[in-house]
Amino acid sequence: MNYLSDEELMNLIESVEHEDMIQAPPDLIGNVLEIVDNEITDNTDDKKDNANSSDKKNIRDESELSNQKTYEERVTEYRRYTFRVVLAMAASLAICILSQVTDIRQHLPDRQEAVTEYKTRQEVIEENKTIYQKVKEAGLFEISENMED
Amino acid sequence: MQTYQNLVFSICLKMTGDYFVSEDIAQETFISAYKHFEDFDGNNEKAWICRIATNKCIDYLKSSARRIIPETEDKFMEQGDLRSEPLSLYLxxxxxxxxxxxxxxxxxxxxxxxxxxxxxxxxxxxxxxxxxxxxxxxxxxxxxxxxxxxxxxxxxxxx
Known part of the structure; x- marks a missing residue:
């Protein structure tokens, strides 16, 4: 089934016009006009939407451009940032060095020294015994018993 | 459009033999003519619109022939022959x-x-x-x- 040739088409038109013409449905034109009208409205709406979106884009672009900094401003900002980083590094180095220097100046005892600083258990017992003897010899226990009575 | 609506509808009805299909194709014809009016060379308006209509009818007939699923291989061969047959017109x-x-x-x-x-x-x-x-x-x-x-x-x- 191929498309009609020009001759076949003209014969068909002629035969329909002369013998077999039928009235079209009454709402044919109305439906076509309605569809075309809707398409035109849709296209107009699409164009409006596109125009609105391009306007918004332009506004956004302009704001982006205004937000863009000049070369000099960006260089200055970079220098400030570099200075802050260097300063932070110098400060951390200074803290490390100072802590080392104070360690050297202040004598911190090593473990053996630290251990020998504390009294052993036996020494504490002996010391307590000595104090007890002294108190006993002085008669302080008897005085306290009399006071309780 | 008013001039050719009866002619276009009659051609569609002659080719498809279905009132509602002809109505749809006639509508599509006028919509297509409206959309592609720039392509019209300005020579023969009637032939141009009727050409759109007949082409759409043949496309419809081809697609409707494809939609019919043959039950057997013999019927498939018959269907293939039918497709290659010249267009049959209705009264x-x-x-x-x-x-x-x-x-x-x-x-x-x-x-x-x-x-x-x-x-x-x-x-x-x-x-x-x-x-x-x-x-x-x-x-x-x-x-x-x-x-x-x-x-x-x-x-x-x-x-």
Whole structure:
């Protein structure tokens, strides 16, 4: 089934016009006009939407451009940032060095020294015994018993 | 469009033999003509519009032939032969007679509206005025009558 040739088409038109013409449905034109009208409205709406979106884009672009900094401003900002980083590094180095220097100046005892600083258990017992003897010899226990009575 | 609507619809009906399919194709023809009016060389308007209509009808016939699933291999071969056959044309008056019979089989409330609208070509407003009915009621009846007729036509074709 191929498309009609020009001759076949003209014969068909002629035969329909002369013998077999039928009235079209009454709402044919109305439906076509309605569809075309809707398409035109849709296209107009699409164009409006596109125009609105391009306007918004332009506004956004302009704001982006205004937000863009000049070369000099960006260089200055970079220098400030570099200075802050260097300063932070110098400060951390200074803290490390100072802590080392104070360690050297202040004598911190090593473990053996630290251990020998504390009294052993036996020494504490002996010391307590000595104090007890002294108190006993002085008669302080008897005085306290009399006071309780 | 008003000049060629009867011609285009008649050609479609002659080629497809289906009232509602012809209506759809005629609508598509005018919409397509509107969309591609820039391509028109300005020589023969009637032939140009009728060319669009016939091409759309042939596309429809090809696609509807593809939609029929052959049951056996022999039928598949027959179908292939049918596709290569020259176009068979219907007689519009016969088609409309069958369509009118279809309208007369509709239930009472839809029958008169269908005949007045589809056969006599009256608009819903004219029918509403003549019958003293609400326009919406007539439009609804036309819509339902169309649905019933489409269904009955399909059943007849399948049978």
């Amino acid at each position: 519009n008056k016969e088609v409309m007679e069958v369509f009118g019979e279809g309208c007369n089989t509709l239930p009472e409330q839809y029958r008169k509206v269908a005949v007045e609208h589809f056969i006599k070509g009256k608009t819903a407003k004219v029918i509403a005025d003549e019958m003293g009915l609400n326009l919406k009621t007539v439009q609804t009846r036309i819509y339902r009558a169309r649905q019933m007729l489409q269904k009955s036509m399909k059943t007849e074709v399948n049978a």
